[in-house]
Amino acid sequence: MLNGRLYRAAFVPFVFALAIAAFSLTGRANPLRSTLAPDAFEGRPAFAELTGLAAEFPNRRPGSRGDQALAGHIARELERLGGTGAHSPEGWVGGFTVRTRRFTGQTIDGERQLTTIVAQRPGSTDAKPLVIVAHRDAAAGRARAELSATAALLELARVFAARETQRTIVLVSTSGGSGGDAGAADFAAGHSGPFDGAIVLGDLAGTRERKPFVVPYSDASGSAPVRLQRTVDSAITLETGSDPGAPSGIGQLAHLAFPLTVGEQGPLNAAGIGAVLVQVSGEHGPSSSDRVSAQRLEAFGRAVLSAVDALDSGADLPSGTQTGLLIQRKTIPAWAVRLLAAALLLPPLIVAADGLARARRRRQAVGRWSLWTLLCAVPFLGAALFAVLLGALGIIGATPSAPLPPNALSFDGAAARAVLAVLLVFTLAWLLWPMLLRRLGLSARPDSDGAGVGMLLVLLGVGVVVWALNPFAALLLLPAMHVWLLIVSPELRPRRPAALALVAIGLLPLVLLMAFYAHQLGLGPGRVAWMAVLLVAGGHIGAPAVLLWSVALGCATATAMLALTLGSSTSGPRDDDMKEVTIRGPLSYAGPGSLGGTESALRR
Secondary structure: OOOHHHHHHOOHHHHHHHHHHHHOOEEOOOOOOOOOOHHHOOHHHHHHHHHHHHHHOOOOOOOOHHHHHHHHHHHHHHHOOOOEOEEEOOEEEOEOEEEEEEEEEEEOOEEEEEEEEEEEEOOOOOOOOEEEEEEOOOOOOOOHHHHHHHHHHHHHHHHHHOOOOOOOEEEEEEOOOOOOOHHHHHHHHHOOOOOOEEEEEOOOOEOOOOOOOEEOEOOOOOEOOHHHHHHHHHHHHHHHOOOOOOOOHHHHHHHHHOOOOOOOHHHHHHOOOOEEEEOOOOOOOOOOOOOEOHHHHHHHHHHHHHHHHHHHHOOOOOOOOEOOEEEOOEEEOHHHHHHHHHHHHHHHHHHHHHHHHHHHHOOOOHHHHHHHHHHOOHHHHHHHHHHHHHHHOOOOOOOOOOOOOHHHOOOOHHHHHHHHHHHHHHHHHHHHHHHHHHHOOOOOOOOOOHHHHHHHHHHHHHHHHHHHHOHHHHHHHHHHHHHOHHHHOOOOOOOHHHHHHHHHHHHHHHHHHHHHHHHHHOOOHHHHHHHHHHHHHOOOOOHHHHHHHHHHHHHHHHHHHHHOOOOOOOOOOOOHHHOOOOOOOOOOOOOOOOOOOOHHHHHO
16 A cells, blocks of 8 residues: 555655755854852851751741741841942942742642742843842752752852952742742743843752753753853863763753753743753752762852853853754754654655555545544543643642652652542543444444554644654654554554564654653652653643644554554455556557467467
C-alpha cells in the first residue's frame, strides 16, 4: 500500500535543509567579566547569619508563622541599610527602599497567604535594572542549605549598600520556592521592568555537588540568554576554581521539547526576564539534611557578586529567552531546527497522501478508521480530565501550577491513592471503550487495511500541529512517524514480535524523556507518576497539550493493535498498484508463446 520509492525520494529536501542548517550555526556569545575584586562578600558573617537564622526560624513552611517572621526580619535588615542612595565624602552610601507585598498563592500546603519583600537601590544611570532573587521557605525543618540563599542575599545587600553601581539593583525575598514558585511568579507578573537579567540564588553552601551549577531553563519554551549563562559560569570558575558544568545536549532537547523545571528561574524566564539559578546541588536541589560549608558559601557568594559586577558594567543582555540549541560551542537557531523537522516530516506526509489515494480507490473507509484512532485517545483524555477534577475539587491538597522539587514531592498514602484513582479511571475507560465503539457502529479490532492509513493520517496531523507549536516537541514524534510506516503497510508488516518492537521504538523518545527527568530530579516510578498527576491537575500541562498528548498516545495504542493483527484483510477491491511493475512494454503484449505456435508452447 505504501510506495517505498516515493518515501526514499522524499528525503531529497532533507539534504538541502541540512546544508542550510549547517550554515546557520553561530558562535556562542563571550561572557562579561568583572574588573572589581569580589572580596567585599565576606563568608564568615554570612555563614554566622545562616546559622543564626536556622536556629531562630527552624520551621519555614510557605505562609507559616516562621515564614512570615523571617520575612519581617529580612525587611528590617534591609531597611537598616538606608533610604534613598546619595553621595557623601566617603562615597556612595545607603540606597535601599523596601516594600512588602502580600498575596495568595498555591504552595506545597495548598493556597496560602504569602509575603514578598522587594528592596530596590537606584543606580547611577538609567540602564536596565538587575534582579537578585532568593526564596526563604522550606518544606522541611531547618534546611540550612536551602536557607543559605537568604543569608547570601542579606550579605549582598550590605555590599551593594556601600558600593556604587550603574544599574539599579533589585533584591527580592520570596516565599513558595519550596514548591510552586508562587512568589517568583507573582513578582514576574507584577514587575514594572524591563529588567536586564536576574540571578536566582539557591543552595550556595551545600557540600553535595551536582552539576551544572547554573540552571537556565524556563517553565515555557526557551532558556536564559547565552551571555547571561556564560557570564555566571565564568564568575563561578574564577572564584571557585572548578568547572560549573554545562547543560548537556540531551538535557537542552528535553527541556525545549517538554519545558519542566523546579527552580524559581522558571517563571521569570517564562515572563521574559532572562534568569539563571545558581545552585551547588544543580537542578535537583538540596535535601533538608545536607551539610553546609562556610568556604563554599563565600566562594559562591563572591561568584554571584562578580557576575553582578560584570553585568552592571556590561552592555544590555538580549531581550527574551534563548530558543536555540547549544552544541560544541555553536548555537543552532530554533528556525534551523524547525526547518530540519519539517524536512523529516515530509517523507511520511507524502507517503500518507499516496496511501490515502490508493485506499480511496479501493473504497476503504479511511474516515471511519481515523475516527477509530481518535477514539483510542478517549481513555487517556478521560484519565487527564479526572486528574484535573481531583485538583479542582480540592481532593488533591496542593496543586501548584509549577512542578514540585524532589524534596517536596513525597509519595505518601494520599499521593498513592490519587495515582491509583487515576489509573482505575483509565482502566475503566478501556473496559467501556468497546461499548462506545459499538454505539458508533465501529469495530474494536482493526479488520481493514484502511485502519493503518487512518491511524497514520491522525498521527501526522498531530505531528504537524506540534511542529507548528514547538519544533523540538515534534522531534519526539518523528521516529514513530517513520518506523510505524512498516506496520501500517500490510505488505511490509513484520511478524508480531518484530511489529511490537517497532511500536516500542516509536515510543522510545518519550521513554527517554521521562527517564531523563526521573534521573535529573532523582525520582522513582511512584514519584514520577505522582508528578505527572500534579502537572496535569495543576495546569502546568495545559488543555491543548493534554489533548495532543492524548491523541498521540491513542495513535500508539492503535498501532499496537495493528501490530497484533497478523495478515491483511481483503475488504474492498484491489487494483494493480498492489505490486510494483517491473516489466515494461505494450499493455496488449503478453510475452513470447502466449498465443501458441512456438516450439516451447507445442512441447506443452
